[in-house]
Amino acid sequence: MKDLVTIADLTTEDVRALLKLAHDVKAHPTRFRSTLSGHTLAMIFQKSSTRTRVSFEVGMSQLGGSALFLSGRDIQLGRGEPLSDTAQVLSRYVDGIMARTYAHSDVTTLAEFASIPVINGLTDLTHPCQALADLQTIEEHFDEEHGLELGDLKMAYVGDGNNMAHSLALAAAKVGMTFACAAPEGYWMDPEIVASAKATASSMNASVIETTDPAAAVAGAHVVYTDVWASMGQEDEQEKRVRDFAGFEVNAALMAVADQRTIFMHCLPAHRGEEVSAEVCDGPASVIFDQAENRLHMQKAIMITLMGD
Ligand code: CP
Ligand code: NVA
Numbered sequence: 001m002k003d004l005v006t007i008a009d010l011t012t013e014d015v016r017a018l019l020k021l022a023h024d025v026k027a028h029p030t031r032f033r034s035t036l037s038g039h040t041l042a043m044i045f046q047k048s049s050t051r052t053r054v055s056f057e058v059g060m061s062q063l064g065g066s067a068l069f070l071s072g073r074d075i076q077l078g079r080g081e082p083l084s085d086t087a088q089v090l091s092r093y094v095d096g097i098m099a100r101t102y103a104h105s106d107v108t109t110l111a112e113f114a115s116i117p118v119i120n121g122l123t124d125l126t127h128p129c130q131a132l133a134d135l136q137t138i139e140e141h142f143d144e145e146h147g148l149e150l151g152d153l154k155m156a157y158v159g160d161g162n163n164m165a166h167s168l169a170l171a172a173a174k175v176g177m178t179f180a181c182a183a184p185e186g187y188w189m190d191p192e193i194v195a196s197a198k199a200t201a202s203s204m205n206a207s208v209i210e211t212t213d214p215a216a217a218v219a220g221a222h223v224v225y226t227d228v229w230a231s232m233g234q235e236d237e238q239e240k241r242v243r244d245f246a247g248f249e250v251n252a253a254l255m256a257v258a259d260q261r262t263i264f265m266h267c268l269p270a271h272r273g274e275e276v277s278a279e280v281c282d283g284p285a286s287v288i289f290d291q292a293e294n295r296l297h298m299q300k301a302i303m304i305t306l307m308g309d
Contacts, residue, residue, distance in 0.1 A: 003111040003118045004302055007128045007170040008196050012204070015135070015174045022136045022294070022301035029062060035304050037064035042090050043121070044099040046072035046106075047232045051268065052121045052129065055295040056098055056303075063300055068094070072101075087113035096307045102233055117306035124163060124233060125190065130267045130291075131167035133298035135175060137265070137291045138223055146261055148222070151176035151204070156221035156258070158182045158214045158250050159275050160241075161189035164227040164267050169197040169208055176204035182217035183210070184244050214247070214254055221258045224285075225265040226250045226275045242274060251277040255285065263287045 001014055010018075025032055041060050045053065053069065060067040072078050077086050087110045090097055096117045099107050104125035111118040120128050135150060142148040155172050157165050161183045169189060172179035179197065181189060188194075188210060198208045211217050218224055229241040229248075255262065264276070264286045272278040280286065 001305060004128055004306065005107055005111050005118065005120050006126050007131060007167055007174060008193070008200075010174065012174050015132070015171065018132055018298065018301050018305060019136055019139060021304060022133070022298040023140065025300045025304070026136075026294070026297040032063055032300065032304065034064040035308055036060065036095075039063075039065035039095040039307055040093070041065065041067040041096045041098055041303065041307070042070055042094045043067055044070045044072060044075070044077070044086075044097065044101070044110075045121070046099075046101045047122065049100055049121070051292050051295050052098075052100060055299045056121070059296055059300040059303060063303065065095075065303075083109045084113040086110070087118075088115075091115040096303065119302060119306065122163060124231070125193075126167045126170075127163045127267065128167050128171075129295065129299060129302060130164065131171040132302070133294040134168065134225075134265060134267070134291055135171055136294045136298050137287055138177075138263070140294075141263055141287060141290070142222065142261075151206070153222040154178040154180065154220060154259075155223040155225060156180045156182065156214075156217040157225045157227075158217060158248055158254070159226045159245065160187050160229055160231070162227060162231050164225075165189050166193045168225060169193065170200070173197040173200035173204060173206060173208060176201070176206045178206050178209070180209040180211065180217035180221065182212065182214040182248070184212060184248065187244065214250075215257050218254055218258050222262055223265055224250055224255060224258050224262055227267055228269070228271055229275055245275070249275060249277060250280055252279055252283075255280055265291055268292060 098119040100121035104123040
C-alpha cells in the first residue's frame with residue numbers, strides 16, 4: 001500500500017490491518033508517540049474542513065511529527081502551477097501529502113507524480129478516510145455491545161449517492177457487510193463504483209442493493225447512515241435538492257423499521273431538519289461524535305502504515 005486514494009485499491013487484509021492498528025492506537029496512544037518523529041505531512045485543502053484538518057494535524061503531532069496546512073488558494077497550485085510539479089516539489093520536502101480536492105483526478109495525479117505517500121482527504125468522488133474510521137466505529141460498537149462482526153451486519157445509506165456513499169459501499173464490501181443505498185432517481189451512485197463494490201461484495205458473500213425506497217433499504221439494518229443532500233461544490237443546487245430529496249429524511253419513523261440495535265451515523269457536518277431529524281441526530285442511537293473521534297485514531301493508523309519506517 002503506497003497511497004490511500006480509494007478503498008477499491010485496498011485488499012480486505014489491508015482494511016483489516018488498518019482497523020486493528022486503529023483500535024490499538026486508540027487503546028494505547030502513548031505507545032505510538034514517536035512513531036513518526038521527524039516526519040512532516042503536507043495537507044492541501046481546496047475545500048473547507050473541520051474534522052479532517054484537525055484530526056490529521058493533531059494525529060501527526062501525537063505521533064511525533066508535524067503537519068503543514070496548505071490552502072489551495074495560497075499555494076502556487078491556485079495560480080495554475082501543475083499538480084505534477086507540486087507533487088514532485090513537495091516530495092523533496094515532506095514525507096506524505098494529504099489532499100482534499102474537487103476533482104478526484106487531482107488526487108490520482110498527485111499520487112502518480114509524488115514519490116511519497118498520498119492520502120485522499122475527500123474528493124467529489126470518494127472519502128476513504130471517513131469510511132475507514134466508520135468501520136472502526138461500527139466494529140467497536142457491535143463487537144463490544146452485541147458480539148457481532150462486520151460481516152454479520154447490514155448498513156443502510158439514505159440520501160445522495162455521493163462521495164460518502166461511494167466509499168461506504170466500497171468499504172462495506174471489503175469486510176462482507178451488506179450495503180443498501182436508497183436515493184431518489186437521478187442521485188444514484190456512480191455505476192463504475194457500484195460495479196466494483198458489487199464484485200467485491202459477491203466474493204465476500206455480501207451484496208450491494210440500490211433502491212428509491214428508504215424503508216426498503218433501512219428494513220433490518222444495523223447501521224443507518226446519511227450525509228448532506230448538497231455536498232461542497234453543490235451549494236447552488238441546495239434548493240432543488242431539498243425538493244428532490246423530500247421523503248428521504250432519516251427520522252424516528254424510518255429508524256423504527258431498522259434492527260432494534262441500530263445505530264445512526266453521519267460523517268458531519270449535518271443539516272438537522274433536512275437529511276436527518278434533530279431527534280435522531282442527537283438521540284440515543286446516534287454515534288456521530290464517536291465517528292468524529294475515530295477519524296483521529298484511523299488517521300494515525302493510516303499515516304503509520306503509509307509513512308512509518
Ligand atoms: N467528515 C468530514 O470529513 O468532516 P470535515 O469536512 O469537517 O473534514
Ligand atoms: N458529502 C459531503 C461530505 C463532507 C464530509 C461533501 O462532500 O461535502
